[in-house]
Amino acid sequence: MRRWIGVTLMVLGLVPWMTGCQSARQVALPDNGPTTGLVTLKGQILQWVNEQGQSLVPSGSVTVRETQTQSNINPDGSFRLPLPQTGTFHLVFRHTRGSEAEVEVQVEDSGEVEVRIMIQGRVGDLVEKIHIHNGKADLMGRVANPSTGPNQFTLQVFDQTYTIQYDSSTNWINTSPAQLKPGDPLEVKGQYTGNSTVLARKIRLHAPQGPKPPEFEAKGTVAGLSGNPCGGSASFTLQVQGGGSVTILVDVQTRFERGTCANLVDGAFVEVKSRRPATGGGWIADEIQFERQEAEFEAKGTVSNLTGNPCAGSASFILQVQGGGSVTILVDAQTRFKKGSCGNLVNGAFVEVKSRRPAANPPGAWIADEIEFEGQEAEFEAKGTVTNAAVTCSPTPSGSFVLNHNGGSTTILVDAQTRFEDGTCANLQNGVRVEVKSRRPQNGAWIADKIEFED
Structure with a gap:
């Protein structure tokens, strides 16, 4: 049989607790009166979630402030502490990652006491207790079913379900039978009639009436x-x-x-x-x-280094982001295409990529939710003089040259997709003035989409 305890949970957050500092909540141990015997406190932290919503694996230590007795917290959240006598004690939980929580424990009988605690951010008010002794019951738990028959409901306490019966003499505080709903935290005191059934004399809701924020x-x-x-x-x-x-x-x-x-x-x-x-x-x-959400990744840029088959739902490419930088983009069966189709996804295509699916591998990559094809002016456009020409025109144009222009010098590559205006590939000689347009970057150079010869 579990002994009666009362527990109030107050999360201190990340503020360090100074040893020896007295709190306004601290209750001194009795100075007189008989000691009823030693108490063993067995506890378990059911859940520890920090303010960022991260679920923490229980670790660290728990200290009795009044006696400075300390115990380690096991990975399953369990701990065990001796208490010198019955009374009120303050337990300080310190996680190895910095979070702290304080729990006030009231012990009214000797022997072994069991408590389970849940810590959630800076709010902690989930407390369960069982005290059944000499035909009296003092329970704290949560409503399982608000109506299981005339004048009765069920209360979940620890891993056990109790049937709570009430009548016209039951004192309701902060709630009523019509207001009960699953999950309501209740304290129930009354007569234990056996078979996990309690005839309640007092039922109290541990929260103000009205909407209660979820835990x-x-x-x-x-x-x-x-x-x-x-x-x-x-x-x-x-x-x-x-x-x-x-x-x-x-x-x-x-x-x-x-x-x-x-x-x-x-x-x-x-x-x-x-x-x-x-x-x-x-x-x-x-x-x-x-809920609707803006894509976690959204950028426009040029497709390069395409591998795989986009139309088969398995491909990857490097997005040369407009304005600088590059990101690896993966394509799968869920990727949608707008203003074009999977067949339009080729090197040099200018696209907008939206994604909220970060890829596990490679790190920093994204799995595209949507790829939208867009029109774009050439990313590179300059007029200048051809130098270092090393171009072959047959059977298809290939090779490179350096274009000296007002912005400096840029390596230009020529391939089968390069178009020539007011001249041919054979006219591409050192000293010739040309205008080059391209939106196909490659390793610091540009693959020419169009080369126009000037007089």
């Missing part, structure tokens, strides 16, 4: 989806906007807004709300809302 709420991109969302059994990683990732589970209670279960695919941008931490870490989604 987890974040926007991000769906990745690594597995299972069947429409079958009520799926999981995915939410790549949280702004950084971090959290495991999200989908069950039959998950609601979908602005879309359906069928819209839950990798790459979808969603907002997830939950008050149900999952046993193995992460959150069971209460609500998934689909």
Whole structure:
């Protein structure tokens, strides 16, 4: 049988706690009165999520402020601490990554006490307790089903479901039978009648009336989806906007807004709300809302180094970004093409790429959601004099020359796609003045689209 405890959770964030500093919340141990015996506190952190929405693997230490007794936190979140007697104690949790949380524990009996704690950002108010002794019950948990029959509902506490019955003498605080909803945090005190049933004398909601912010709420991109969302059994990683990732589970209670279960695919941008931490870490989604989002990557530029087959849904290229820089772009079966088709994706094409699917390999690459073909003036256009000509005209034009122009000198390449105006390939000799236009950069040089000879 678990002993009664009361727990209030206050997250301190990243502010270092100074040893010996007294808090206004600190309660001194009793100076007199009999000691009822030693207490062993067994605890477990169910979930530790920092302010950036990152799910942290429990680690670090927990210290009893009043006695400075310390215990390590195991990877499964468990810890064990001795307490000298019953009373009120303050536990300070310090994560190895800097987060801190303080928990006030009230112990009213000797023996072994068990507590489970959830830490969420700078807010921590999920507390469960069980005290059943001499026919009396003091429970704290969350509503599982708000109505299981006349004048009764079920309360989930730890891993057990209790039937809570009430009558006209039950004192309701901050809530009422009509206001109960799944997930409401309640404290229930009353008579234990056996068979996991309590006749409540007091039922109190641990929150002001009105909307209560969910314990987890974040926007991000769906990745690594597995299972069947429409079958009520799926999981995915939410790549949280702004950084971090959290495991999200989908069950039959998950609601979908602005879309359906069928819209839950990798790459979808969603907002997830939950008050149900999952046993193995992460959150069971209460609500998934689909949202529009600007592409995380959006740039215009010229296609180069194309490999693979875009029309077969497997290709890659280097996008020479307008204004400078280059990015590797991958094409798959989900890539959409606008103002053109997959067949138009060739070296030299000027396109706009939009993506919110960062590729795992190579690092820094993006999987294109949309490729839009655009018209563009030549990226290189200059008039100048031909020098260092090394061009072969037969059977097809090939070779290179250096164009000396007002902006300096630029290496120009000639290939079978190069067009000649007011002259032919054979006229491309040192000393000749030409105008070159190109939008096909290659390793610092330009492959000429058009060479026009000048008088």
